[in-house]
Amino acid sequence: PFNGPYLTRCMAMAVEMAMDVSRNILKEAPSFANPDVPWIEKYRPTLLSEIVGNEATVQRLESFSHTGNVPHIIIAGPPGCGKTTSILCLARALLGDSYREAVLELNASNDRGIDVVRNRIKMFAQKKVTLPPGRQKFVILDEADSMTEGAQQALRRTMEIFSRTTRFALACNDSSKIIEPIQSRCAVLRYAKLSPVQLMARLLQVAKAEDVQYTDEGLEAVVFTAEGDMRQALNNLQSTYQGFGMVTSENVFKVCDEPHPLLVQQMVDHCLQNDLSAANKVLQHLWNLGYSAEDIFSMLFRIVKNHQMDEYLKLEYIKEVGLIHLRIAEGLGTLLQLAGLLARLCKIISKPEK
Template sequence: MNNAVVQSEKSDIPLPWVEKYRPQTLDDLVSHSEIVSTISKLVDGGNLPHLLFYGPPGTGKTSTILACVKRLYSPTQFKSMVLELNASDDRGINIVRGQILNFASTRTIFSGAFKLIILDEADAMTNDAQNALRRIIEKYTENVRFCLICNFLSKIIPAVQSRCTKFRFAPLSSDQILPRLNLIIQNESLKATEDGKKALLALSKGDMRKVVNTLQSTSMAFDIVNEINVYTCVGHPLRSDIERILLSLMSSTEFEKCYNGKYSWSYIENLRNKLVFVSEITKIKADKALALEDILVEIQLYVMRMEIPINVLNKIIVKISEMEERLSKGCKEIPQITALISTFFKCRNMITITS
C-alpha cells in the first residue's frame, strides 16, 4: 500500500483527502520523474541549490519540497531547521527583514547541515520584498537554502530567478492522475463509473488537487460517482446541455425576425413561445444554476472541433473571448447571451454566403 495511505491511517483525526493522500516521499510522486530524479540526486549529494518551483496549481510543487524536507531532516529537526511561509502570512519587506533574515542569519546546531526556507506562493511578494530577499539569498548561502514556489514565473524578479535553479511543473496527464485516482477510489470503497472518472479528469485540466477535492465532494453528495453527478456537484454544464444549446443556436431563425422589426403585435404576444433558443439557454441556466462563463468555455471547445471555415471559426472565438472579458468586468449576463446568439446568426450567414 502507498506510504501516504499508511501514514494517514495512523491518525484518528479525519483529514481532507488532499492531505490524507499527499505523497510522503519523493518516490510517491506520480509525475515529473526527471525533476524528482534530479532533486533526489542533489539531496543525496548534500549540494542542494536554491530552488524555484513554478507551474499551475495542483501539479506537485509543494508536495515535492515537503518530501525533500522529510528526506533531509528528522521529525525532531523540523522546527529548528525549516521555515515555511505560505499565503496566509505577510510577505512584505518587513517579514523579509525580520523573520526571514533572523532565521537565515542564525547558525544551525547540527554540523554539516543547512536550514531550509520555503516561500509558498512567492509571486504574491512585493517587488521591494523580493529585492530585499535577493541579498539574503546570496549572503547566507552557507547557512540556508531557499525554495520559492509560485504559479507565475513572470512575477518573480530576474535577480531572484538568477540565484535559483528553476523547475517547471507542467499540468499532469490523465495517465499520471488515473492510478492515484483509482487508488483513492479503492481505499475509500467508492462506486465510480468510467464516465465519472473521465469527467473528473476533464474538469481537472491536470490539477491533481482538483481531482481529489471533486471526487471527495461528489462521493459525499451522491452514492455513485458518475458523469452527471460529477458535473452536478461542481455546477458545470453537462455535454448534453451544451449540445442542446448549440443545436438551438445553429438551427433557430426567429431571433433575426425579432431584431429586424419584421413582426406584428400578434407575434409579440407569442414571442416567448417563438424564441425557442432564447428560452433554451435561459432555461438550462436556471434549471442547472450554471454560470454563463462556463457555458461559453464549453461552447468554444465544441466549436473548435466543428468542421467550419477558418475565418468563421476565428470570428466565433474572438466574439466569445470578448463576451468572457465583459463578464469578468462585471457586465450582466443577458446582453452577453444576446451577443452570443447574434454571433452565431452572423456566422451562419457567412457560411451560407461562402458555400
C-alpha cells in the first residue's frame, strides 16, 4: 500500500512542498532542546500562514484577522486537521500582547455541563479587559459537540448578551450536534482531512529539524497510519523515533499496533486466487497477534478500497466487508464471521462471470 509509483510521486511532491514552506513553518530550535515537549506542541503553528492544508478556509480566517470584523465561528472537521490551532492563531493575530488575558480556552468534552457556561464563561465575558479598538475577548470551546443540550442553550443566551465584548469560537468534529440557534449565530467553516502530500511535507520538515533517521517506506507508513490526521502523524513519528531510533515501516506498525497492511494485502490476494486455506492462515496469524476484529476490518477495508483489482470485484468485496462488519457490530462471533467473510470473498472469485 505504500510503495511503487505512488510513493515516488508522493515523496517528490512532498519534498518540493517542504522546501517551499519550511522557512515559514519551522521554528529555529536546537534538536531536542527540550525532549520532554511533544512534537505536536513544539511544532504547532503560531501564525495562520503556517497552517498546513485547507487553504481556502484559512484565507477566510486571515481576512477576519486583517479587518478585525470577526463573527462567532464554528470550525467543523475530522481530528488533527488544524481546527483548534487555527482559532488560536486567529486570536493571537487579533489580540497581540493581550492574548493571555483576553482568551478563555476550554475543552467542552471535560467541561460540558451547564454550570461551566453559567460560571466560568459568563464570569469571563463580564470581565473588563483593555483591548485595542474594535477587538473583543475570545472564548474558545474545543470539542463543542460534546456539550449537553442544556449547556448549549445556556451558551446561546450568553452569546446574545455579551456579543459586543466577546466572540465565541467553537471547534467540533460534527457540526450537526451543535443546536441550530448557535449555528445560526456563527459563521460555519469546514475543514477536510489533510492529503498524504501535505502530511509528508510536514513530516519531512520535522524529521530534518530533529535529525530523525528514516526510510522512505517508514515515512509513508506514518502517513498511511495517520489517515489525514496531522496530530496522529507527528505522534507516531516521535514515538517511533524515540522508541527505536529509526523510522522504518516495521517499527511504525509496531508503535501504532495496527495489522500490517502487507499481511492484510496477502490475505486479500489469497482470496483473489481462490486460496481459502492460505487466507485463513494469515487471518489466524493476525488473530493470534491479538488484533481485534475491528482492527482487522478497518485495515481490510482500506486495503480493498485501494487494491488494483477489477472494479466489479472491488464493489463486491466492499459490500461483503460492510455486511460482515454489521454482523460483528450486532454482537455475533468475531473470528467465525471473519472466516466466513474470507469464504465469501473466495466464492466471489469462483463464480462464473455473467
